[in-house]
Amino acid sequence: MFRHVVLLRFTPESSAEERAGVGDALRTLPSHIPEIRAYSVGEDVGETDGNYNLAVVADFDDAAGYVVYRDHDVHQRIIRDLIRPILASRAAVQTRASLDNT
Numbered sequence: 077m078f079r080h081v082v083l084l085r086f087t088p089e090s091s092a093e094e095r096a097g098v099g100d101a102l103r104t105l106p107s108h109i110p111e112i113r114a115y116s117v118g119e120d121v122g123e124t125d126g127n128y129n130l131a132v133v134a135d136f137d138d139a140a141g142y143v144v145y146r147d148h149d150v151h152q153r154i155i156r157d158l159i160r161p162i163l164a165s166r167a168a169v170q171t172r173a174s175l176d177n178t
Contacts, residue, residue: 077113078136079173080145082166083128090162095119098162099130101154108150111141128167135173142170 086095099117106112114135120127136142145151 077173078139078142079171080132080134080136080142080168081171082132082168084130084132084159084163085128085165086130086162087164094158094162095129098154098158101158102132105145105148105151105154109145109148111136111144113137113141128165139170 084098086098096119099119102117103115106115112134114133116131116133118131120129120131134142134145136145
């Protein structure tokens with residue numbers, strides 16, 4: 077399995093509605109991209125100062141499935157129209173993962 081993890085930090089000027097809109101839009105991606113095997117989007121609960129605002133964990137059968145997701149037009153539109161205008165920073169990693177966490 078191939079796992080993609082991304083953390084987004086939004087600008088202080090971004091509104092709660094803009095931030096929620098990013099999460100809502102990202103949650104639609106599994107309905108557009110059948111290569112996604114598992115998908116989780118979560119907003120930070122605010123317990124620790126300095127955390128990123130949003131996390132995405134996406135699982136695929138292989139790197140080719142990830143590339144389909146990465147380059148998919150709906151995903152790219154969300155990045156362009158909703159994320160980039162309020163993005164302060166981003167961190168990401170892709171890993172090989174097993175279903176049993178070993």
